[in-house]
Amino acid sequence: MRYLTSGESHGPQLTTIIEGLPAGMPLTAEDINTELARRQKGYGRGRRMQIETDRANILGGVRHGLTLGSPLALVVENKDWKHWTKIMGIEPLEEGQDEEIKRKVTRPRPGHADLVGGIKYGHHDMRNVLERSSARETTVRVAAGAVAKKLLALLGIKVAGHVLEIGGVRANALEYSTIDELKERSEKSPVRCIDKEAEKNMMEAIDKAKKNGDSIGGIVEVIVEGMPSGVGSYVHYDRKLDAKIAAAIMSINAFKGVEFGLGFEMAHIPGSQVHDEILWSEERGYERRTNRLGGFEGGMTTGMPIVVRGVMKPIPTLYKPLQSVDIETKEPFTASIERSDSCAVPAASVVAEAVVAWEVASAIVEQYYSDRFETLKEIVEKEKRYSRFF
Numbered sequence: 001m002r003y004l005t006s007g008e009s010h011g012p013q014l015t016t017i018i019e020g021l022p023a024g025m026p027l028t029a030e031d032i033n034t035e036l037a038r039r040q041k042g043y044g045r046g047r048r049m050q051i052e053t054d055r056a057n058i059l060g061g062v063r064h065g066l067t068l069g070s071p072l073a074l075v076v077e078n079k080d081w082k083h084w085t086k087i088m089g090i091e092p093l094e095e096g097q098d099e100e101i102k103r104k105v106t107r108p109r110p111g112h113a114d115l116v117g118g119i120k121y122g123h124h125d126m127r128n129v130l131e132r133s134s135a136r137e138t139t140v141r142v143a144a145g146a147v148a149k150k151l152l153a154l155l156g157i158k159v160a161g162h163v164l165e166i167g168g169v170r171a172n173a174l175e176y177s178t179i180d181e182l183k184e185r186s187e188k189s190p191v192r193c194i195d196k197e198a199e200k201n202m203m204e205a206i207d208k209a210k211k212n213g214d215s216i217g218g219i220v221e222v223i224v225e226g227m228p229s230g231v232g233s234y235v236h237y238d239r240k241l242d243a244k245i246a247a248a249i250m251s252i253n254a255f256k257g258v259e260f261g262l263g264f265e266m267a268h269i270p271g272s273q274v275h276d277e278i279l280w281s282e283e284r285g286y287e288r289r290t291n292r293l294g295g296f297e298g299g300m301t302t303g304m305p306i307v308v309r310g311v312m313k314p315i316p317t318l319y320k321p322l323q324s325v326d327i328e329t330k331e332p333f334t335a336s337i338e339r340s341d342s343c344a345v346p347a348a349s350v351v352a353e354a355v356v357a358w359e360v361a362s363a364i365v366e367q368y369y370s371d372r373f374e375t376l377k378e379i380v381e382k383e384k385r386y387s388r389f390f
């Protein structure tokens, strides 16, 4: 499966076209809207989220609640567009119309795509860069991910994301018995963290950063449970599913690192405490004693839950801005200030779920079968059994 997205942050809408979904899969706008609403929540976001109520309009590829196997077209309107119609106008400016209408950005923000993107595409108004480099685009990535999540859910595969760290505050009481419990508890938390003590401290850290005109980042974790083993392949670099998931996490705005299972801790632990011992029983087939490798061996799923984490840097727009240069005058100035979040880690955990779900669903459809959903379901069920009792 593949998808492309189009649209600017303050333009009329965001669009995605999804290609390669099997036919006959139940899908409603509500399936997508629930995920869009989850992405909008989260402590630390700016005023924009109070303006938007993201809703998906399905404009192709579905009839009477079932996918047709044809491309799926989804559109999410930007409610904020009505305040930006002049600034973001599509038609050329008329003779004598004020250039100021464009709300030009000439003082690039360190950490944003502004300067490099402006130089690369020859934009002297860096609004032409920031409008597309903005994480507003993650709205339609979450829409595409919602479709993938629906496909996975119907195959008995569950995806959950939560927040592990914000601004140096680490969650530690992480006991939960099922992935459903993790989902339910993180859903209730304003920072999507299931450790109540850490939640409080994370919110305080966000308040403090905001008060200081600063920003903070953090770590999110995504878990995928119910996978058959053997999805992905060791035979070629571009068929390794862990590599594709890592790239997907890295593609989220502001993400700077990825790890699976014990991750970077593996650098200082002996092999005997890293690799997952193999067990077999008549009733349950193959199992692992532990899941320290986070569900992958040789780029293939082991059948244990996929456990992947990503680190998000602090938001680059600062209300107490850093040093920059005006690209017109070359004089030193502080960077421009655009309306901004002070922490978007909770929202980013929903985006991370979406991009991981997309990679997993794509790999399943590519590997097993892509025409009819019911047939795909039968194949996946058979495959889960086959790989357990081989």
Ligand SMILES: Cc1cc2nc3c(=O)[nH]c(=O)nc-3n(C[C@H](O)[C@H](O)[C@H](O)COP(=O)(O)O)c2cc1C
Pocket: 046, 111, 112, 113, 133, 134, 135, 138, 252, 253, 254, 255, 313, 315, 316, 317, 339, 340, 341, 342, 344, 347, 348, 351
């Ligand atoms: C959900 C989400 C919300 C974000 N909100 C903001 C924001 O309000 N202000 C900002 O400067 N950056 C925000 N970012 C991060 C920037 O989009 C990102 O840092 C920038 O596009 C540069 O890309 P890079 O950090 O991947 O290099 C957000 C990122 C995500 C995932």
Ligand SMILES: C=C(O[C@@H]1CC(C(=O)O)=C[C@@H](OP(=O)(O)O)[C@H]1O)C(=O)O
Pocket: 009, 046, 047, 048, 049, 133, 134, 135, 136, 138, 139, 253, 338, 339, 340, 341
């Ligand atoms: C609009 C979203 O996030 C935006 C991401 C973003 C950035 O620079 O990445 C900057 C802000 O945009 P604005 O200046 O319009 O408030 C965020 O609000 C969203 O997540 O839907």
